[in-house]
Amino acid sequence: MGEEFNPSKPIYLQLVDRISWEIIKGERKTGEKLPSVREMAIQSGVNPNTVSRTYNELERMEIVETKRGQGTFVTEEKERLTQLREELKLNHIQNFIEEMKQMGFSSEDMIDGIRTYVTNEKENNA
């Protein structure tokens, strides 16, 4: 059956995140047609009305466009997608920082930690 969903967040927002993520990763290309509401519902095991809501939200965010009678497409506005990428980045950083703070790390600890981690990874790969 469909994938697991986090119980504390509306499913339509989780689908918004998932589709945005797929677009950023390049799994869904600019201008590509998204599955119809019904197809998407079947693929993800989610109520069709929830999928509609997801598409509406994506449209409101200007990540997708609905063309009358043709379906829903990933936007061709590269700028918007770049912006989306930045937004997601910011989002992740925010989450990271919040959790680190809760664990009692200072900003310096975090930056140091990241630098060390990245350096180690480079050496390992080399």
Added chain:
Amino acid sequence: MITFENVSKKYLTKHALSDVNVKIPEGKIIGLVGSNGSGKSTLMKMIAGLVAPSEGSVTIDEEAVTRRTASKVAYLSELDTYYSFYSVKETVTFFASQFPDFDTEKAYEILEFMDVDKEQKVKHLSKGNRGRVKIALTLARDVPIILMDEPLSGLDPMVRDSIVKGLLSFIDLEKQTVIITTHEVTEIEPLLEMVIAIRNGKVLALEDVETIRERDGMRIVEWLKKKYQEEA
């Protein structure tokens, strides 16, 4: 819209439903959840016109429900019953003869989708396949209201998966309302848009599933537990 107004159902020693007031909106998949004997099945049968209220009224689009409301309602019973002398195909033909809105092509399409052999006698099918046949017979009807009482119970995960997929593929929420009772709430949670919680014959709440997630941060099961505790 299905409306329950001050509906009670009394038997000699038992209250199956007491003073139920609920308006069930159209175009949604709605879960009816509650413990065993809470009145889920009675509520479903009332919408199908197979049980009459002792007090109050049940209406569909302001029209009182009777047995013959079957023309607007497709009802899938929790019981594993069928005409044992019929093959799957003959069962489809019989249903098509009884319900003018029955779409034979669609029934075959669903059966194919669920991989059921049409030539077999229904009584020779496995329980899982009989469950699938019941689903096909229900979903093949072009009716505004579809009631499914425990469509997943006693079926293995593979069958459940194909039933859920079938449900999503073959219903049309622009025209149809689906009400489902199930014990496997978590399994079909993403399918549900709304839930009705029922306990001891009383409807405790009618709520949007996404709202429950957003506001309470809960799954339906947890929310139901909370509702039960509040009531107790």
Added chain:
Amino acid sequence: MMNWSGLLRKEFRVTRTLLLGVMAFDLLVMVGFFLASARWEFPYLTTIIGGVLAVMHVFFLPLYLLISLNSEGRKLHLWLHNPQSGARLLGAKLLNGLLALLLSLGLIGVLALLAYSLETSEIVFPFDNLGLLVLYIFSIILAGAISMGVWLTFYWTFYQVLKTYFRRWALLLVLMLIGLVSWFGGWFSGTRLGEFVMDWGYVQFPSPLSMEVNQEVFEVSTSTVPFPIGSVIIDAIILVVIFFITCWLLDRKVEV
């Protein structure tokens, strides 16, 4: 009518095995007695047995309906989840039962006639007009069967209504109702009003019995038999009313 014919076809399937069983029984009994009669040298034995079997068919319809209805009783939600009226649901069963009755009766009739025509012994029967006698017996069997069938359907449906509320006491209540109704019928037909309502409209029908035999013994003219049209009309009206009450109960009061 499309959906009613679908129902009729289903009803036929519900009781097909039963009908085939009964007809096999008919055949077995008739052929058995035909073979035996040759050895026992009992004149017209097979024909007489055929008559007895035919008369027993008065119970065929109620039994048939009981079996057919009980098979639905185990899956009421399947039978009742149907947009067709109760009159059609029950009518399909009644009509099928009648058809089955006629088939079985027809088989016995043909076999009895065959045995009759093959009979070699010479006996004078006390009736002149065999065709008329058969027609009368047939009418009585049919009328009796329909009457019992309709009442049985009523009591069965009433039982289903009571069962929802009284469970195992329902059967007792229905049996009490049957007793009450038959007591009332008996009592009422004995009253003046009862006689006034039921006992009228006698017409004379030609008698199939031969005059000489009866004249010698009873010294009455038997060239005609009195036939109570009034009572037949009243019975028919009662049956129609009972049938529609049954349909109403099925549509409004029976619960699954």
